[in-house]
Amino acid sequence: MDNRVRELRGEHGWSQADLAERLDVSRQTVNAVETGKYDPSLPLAFRIAKLFGRPIESIFDPGSST
Amino acid sequence: MRAVHKRYLREFLPAMLAYVGLIVLSGLLLPKVASLPWRMGLALLPLLPIVLAIRAMVRVLRDQDELERRIDLESFAIAAMATGFGFFSFGLLLLADVGWQVRGGAVAIWVMPCLFATFGLAKLLVVWRYRRHG
Numbered sequence: 226m227d228n229r230v231r232e233l234r235g236e237h238g239w240s241q242a243d244l245a246e247r248l249d250v251s252r253q254t255v256n257a258v259e260t261g262k263y264d265p266s267l268p269l270a271f272r273i274a275k276l277f278g279r280p281i282e283s284i285f286d287p288g289s290s291t
Numbered sequence: 292m293r294a295v296h297k298r299y300l301r302e303f304l305p306a307m308l309a310y311v312g313l314i315v316l317s318g319l320l321l322p323k324v325a326s327l328p329w330r331m332g333l334a335l336l337p338l339l340p341i342v343l344a345i346r347a348m349v350r351v352l353r354d355q356d357e358l359e360r361r362i363d364l365e366s367f368a369i370a371a372m373a374t375g376f377g378f379f380s381f382g383l384l385l386l387a388d389v390g391w392q393v394r395g396g397a398v399a400i401w402v403m404p405c406l407f408a409t410f411g412l413a414k415l416l417v418v419w420r421y422r423r424h425g
Binding site: 253257258266 | 356357358418420
């Protein structure tokens with residue numbers, strides 16, 4: 226699944242550690258989500274969407290995986 | 292280090308220290324005790340802190356974030372299968388009388404250390420897989 230988490234984090238000027246702290250997850254998790262190695266659960270995806278103030282579908286794109 | 296892992300170390304390390312102390316105590320006292328119930332009690336005494344260590348592991352597994360939990364669960368699954376496979380293979384070789392003389396207790400006592408060791412190795416592999424870019 227593609228996502229714009231890295232791009233949105235960059236727009237806010239946050240490091241991975243900053244974003245991890247705001248989401249109450251590890252930096253490792255933020256990195257794995259950004260690189261597409263790990264697809265977050267629905268609750269975490271909603272937390273990310275809420276933090277960036279955007280609809281979830283504008284951040285996560287299932288792409289060809291559906 | 293996140294708070295959940297600090298709490299894990301605060302719970303796990305004292306438990307392991309207590310385990311080392313009790314295993315030494317148990318080893319020193321066992322040869323001097325003849326009563327069967329006391330011998331059983333002394334032999335099992337080091338398990339008390341192991342229960343606390345297992346509790347610490349379960350708590351960290353529950354409270355860490357979803358990817359950390361997934362990594363630990365995948366690693367546990369790999370470790371359980373690898374350890375089971377290894378001891379099963381070893382058991383088959385022993386039953387085939389290949390010339391090894393091993394006491395049952397000496398084999399059984401290595402199951403848990405092997406499980407933890409393979410868990411550590413499996414976790415390195417699983418973490419690497421999730422860290423790898425692109």
